[in-house]
Amino acid sequence: MTLAADHGRLETARALPVETVDGANRIMLAIDGISCSACVQRIERALNAEPDVVAARVNFTTRRLALTWKGAPGRAADFIERLSDMGFTARPFDAGALSTADAARDRHLLRAMGIAGFAAGNVMWLAIAVWAGVFEDMGPATRSLLNWTQALIALPAIAYSGMTFFASAWAAVRGGHVNMDVPISIGVILAAGMSLVQTVVGAPEVYFDAAISLVFLLLVGRYLDHRARGRARAAAAHLLSLAVTHVTRIADGGRIEQVALEQVAPGDQIIVAAGSRVPVDGMVFAGRSALDTSSLTGESVPADVGIGDRVFAGTMNLGAALTVEATAIGPDTVLAEVVRCMEAAEQGRARYVVLADHLARLYAPVVHSLAALTFLGWWLWPVGAPWTVALLNAVAVLIITCPCALAIAVPAVQVAASGRLFKRGILMKSATALERLATIDTVVFDKTGTLTEGRPELVDGTFPAGLADLAAGIAAASRHPLAEALRRARPQAGAITDVTEKPGDGLEAVIEGRTFRLGRRDFAAPGVAEVDDGCAEMWLGGDDIAPLRFAFRDRPRGDAAAVVADLRRHHRVILLSGDRAPAVAALAEALGITEWRAACRPAEKVAAIEDLKASGAKVLMVGDGINDAPSLAAADASMAPSAAADISRTTADVLFQGAGLDAVTATLAVARRSQVLVRQNLGLSLVYNVTLVPLAILGLVTPLLAAVAMSASSLTVILNALRLGRAGKVAAQ
């Protein structure tokens, strides 16, 4: 179930990460729901109009708001409330603790790119002058001056900017395997080294321009790729820094103290406030409340708990404060078991090798033996030239086969595809996700919070208008999800002020001397027979009115039926839910899903997915709860809504924002289209190599030819990557 509805309450209950310097408070908020730049203006206007606000600035790229105000630090909660009224979900995050490594790498890549760009531009005009000298007369002294200048610019730049590739290649070689950076590094280093030797001996053939522009082009690709995925990673990390670390414990003598979660021992009594997560597995010692267990079990109806009932870590307390006696903590909880299950499932995926590296493993030996053959061929037999000439020709082979286009072929498509998806609020976290998504033939859905909205809605029925409005008026006093649903269904009802909340039971209002009760059946309408239709319910009872039942059900997402129908044309669609069979069957029928299983525990979901994979299917898992995290990790590819539980957001390859499910079809379409483009790109760069390698072996490659061919092939590949076409675009209005 979605946890988004509870965030507002959660954050006000917790300490917000507000920094206060010289009386000015500052907070960073991650904002959900910004769809266009007009939203940026609305948010900034509204907040700047608030008294005390010094500055509000939204970063549209990262969807973050930097807010500074004077006065009480506690006002942060008001601002979050204000944003929520405007329809934006704001979640605080600690900018200091998060993604500093990411930001540092981002800056490093940008700096390296700037230096490589400067060097490439300047080396290029010097090189063009030298090439022009081939046709005109250029004295050896002038040429030597130009070559030395190129060397002075290119060598330091290559040493600094190329370090990204050299480090990665070195790590791969030391680990005993080959990635695309190995042939790149060899090509760049050899081109630079040979050019330096040629410059020193005063020979005409220098390749500085090819080497440095190669580094520059590759860095552009790396930077864009890093940036695109950095946004997705940041979105996933927003809430991670806010995990429960402190709990309220009742010490000996009834004193209440705040302790770190690790200090709690079995047998301790812990207070779980309304709106917060249960931190341990345990038994209810005092109090009555309703728990949202959906993230752990998939059940959409909140479970009522009272004294003696078992509660589990990770569930959400919706009603009143509970005192819980801890029975299991940390690694012994059911939640921790789910996490272990997930980590085990994830190891299978780590073995996945991306297409480009796969190719590099074949490519590197072929190219390097070709170069060796060239050297031997020129030196010993059949040519018998001096060894220096043979070496030059062998190095030319390595330079011309340096997989520039090959290395850009995949990232260029990935950047185009993830940019297209990002515009629709779909965030790609994993670099290899597109490749895996393109092969998907089976889609497994979770129910609560994935196919459904994950929040209860009033089931339509005929209610006496006066009483329904009365109930909604009373409900305004509570933030229980059922009360809020009632409020949403009857927004025009006037709020009633004289209401007292009976924790764990419901609400009681006195109007003109008459008492009305809204809440549990045995509280509001004692003696009325139980209705068992699997729906959550609230009863309205009171002096001289017949008890009235309001039933609530989790509604499917608006476009769920259409998306499922669309997917079923080419994919097998399966529904795996932890919820009870009647609820799952009803939803499956409504959406046209023929294969479904109910009451699945997390391990059973994983087993079902493993079975599918064993039978040769490529499985996409779409889920959101804690109970889905292991199956998200086990599937070939995974997607989660951005309001999913933290652990699922961390595990999933792709996150999607917004109310619709069409993100699933859009992602699959973009993935398939981009794989076609990747194959074309790899083909194009191979064609270029196949054409030029014979020339290099024959010793006919000049620096001019190398530079032109390299740039031309890179440009072709980049332009081809932009031909995503209509895949994943929003259908014309």
Added chain:
Amino acid sequence: MNVLIYLMPIALLLGLGGLAAFFWAMRSGQFEDLDGDAARILFEDDETAPHRRV
């Protein structure tokens, strides 16, 4: 060809100037929000003082 003696340093200095400008832009956060700033010019100015990036 003696003209090269001073033309080449001038050209390189101009290039270095560009590089310095790029580093300045990077340092002052010009690349932080590429999508937002593109649209910001279309917003109407408010009566309240425009806010500097903080």
